[in-house]
Amino acid sequence: MFAAAVFACSQNGTLAGATETLIPLVSPTPPNATKNTAVFFITEWDGTRLERTDAEWKKALTDSEYYVLREKGTENPYTGKLTENKVEGTYHCAACGLALFSSKHKYDSQTGWPSFYQPINKANVTELEDKSIPSEIRTEVVCARCGSHQGHVFDDGPEPTGLRYCINSVALKFSKSK
Numbered sequence: 001m002f003a004a005a006v007f008a009c010s011q012n013g014t015l016a017g018a019t020e021t022l023i024p025l026v027s028p029t030p031p032n033a034t035k036n037t038a039v040f041f042i043t044e045w046d047g048t049r050l051e052r053t054d055a056e057w058k059k060a061l062t063d064s065e066y067y068v069l070r071e072k073g074t075e076n077p078y079t080g081k082l083t084e085n086k087v088e089g090t091y092h093c094a095a096c097g098l099a100l101f102s103s104k105h106k107y108d109s110q111t112g113w114p115s116f117y118q119p120i121n122k123a124n125v126t127e128l129e130d131k132s133i134p135s136e137i138r139t140e141v142v143c144a145r146c147g148s149h150q151g152h153v154f155d156d157g158p159e160p161t162g163l164r165y166c167i168n169s170v171a172l173k174f175s176k177s178k
Contacts, residue, residue, distance in 0.1 A: 041090070041092050041097050041099070041173070041175045042092070042096070042097045042098045042099060042145075043090070043099045045098055045099075045123075045124065045145060047123070048145075049144075049145060049146070049147075050096050050145050050146040052146070054070065057069075057070050057095070058070075060095070061094075061095060064170050065094055065095070065170055065171075068149060068168045068170050068171050069093075069094060069095045069148035069149055069150075069170075069171055070095075070148065070149070071149075072132070072140070072149040073149075073168075074151075074168060075113075075168045075169060075170050076112075077111065077112020077113060078112040079112075079169075080112075080113060080114065080168065080169020080170060081169055082114050082169040082172055082174055083112060083113060083114050083169055085103075085106075085114070085174060086103075087103065087174070087176055087177075088103045088104075088176070088177040089102075089103050089174055089175050089176040089177045090102055090103070090120065090174070090175050090177070091103070091106075091114070091116075091120075091167075091172045091173070091174055092172065092173045092174070092175060093143040093145065093146060093148055093150070093171070093172070093173075094148070094170065094171050094172055094173045095143065095146050095148040095171075096143060096145050096146040096148065097173070098124055098143055098144070098145040098146070099120050099121070099124060100119055100120060100124055100125060100143065100150065100167075100172070101114075101116040101119055101120055101165065101167065101172075102116075102120045103177075105117050105118050105119075105120070107157075107158055109157070109164055109166065111164075111166055113151065113166050113167060113168060113169065114166075114167050114168075114169055114172065115157070115164050115165060115166050115167070116164075116165040116167065117157045117158050117159075117160070117161045117162075117163055117164065117165070118161050118163065118165070119165065123144060124143070124144050124145070125141050125142070125143065125144055125150070125165075126141075126142045126143075126144045126147075127139050127140065127141060127142075127153060128140045128142060130152065138152045138154075139152060139153045139154075140152055141153050141165055141167065148171065149168075149171065150165075150167045150168065150171045150172075151165065151166045151167035151168050151171065152165075152166050153165045153166070154166060
């Protein structure tokens with residue numbers, strides 16, 4: 001059995017790899033939202049990849065979400081709405097809703113982006129070699145379900161892992177614990 005909750009719903013949103021549990025919106029779509037995007041909060045996942053064309057992603061995501069999630073962009077530090085979030089809950093991929101990080105593993109890295117010392121489930125993130133900066137090889141973090149860029153992981157984090165998952169706020173949707 002797979003658990004999911006609807007955050008916002010489009011006319012043709014589908015949920016690959018999970019059972020849909022439709023729950024009405026608790027609050028209206030934010031006034032600055034330019035897309036009517038289907039975001040399902042998925043806490044358990046069967047490993048089925050979500051495949052969409054670039055045109056489908058452009059239609060589903062805002063311009064800033066598309067830039068970060070699909071073009072591997074980076075938002076400016078200290079500009080993301082989730083950077084200072086201290087509410088207990090789960091951080092999901094903004095493109096497909098897969099649970100990626102928990103507030104239990106979040107800490108203030110003083111870098112300007114939400115930082116976590118581990119993912120909620122190692123199978124939910126994929127780490128790739130990133131050579132986009134010629135003088136530095138980094139480790140990119142992408143959502144395992146949809147392949148969307150989240151940020152990077154570095155080895156300068158706190159114990160117990162010593163890792164810092166430095167994630168773009170716009171790449172995440174937050175669901176508050178009940």
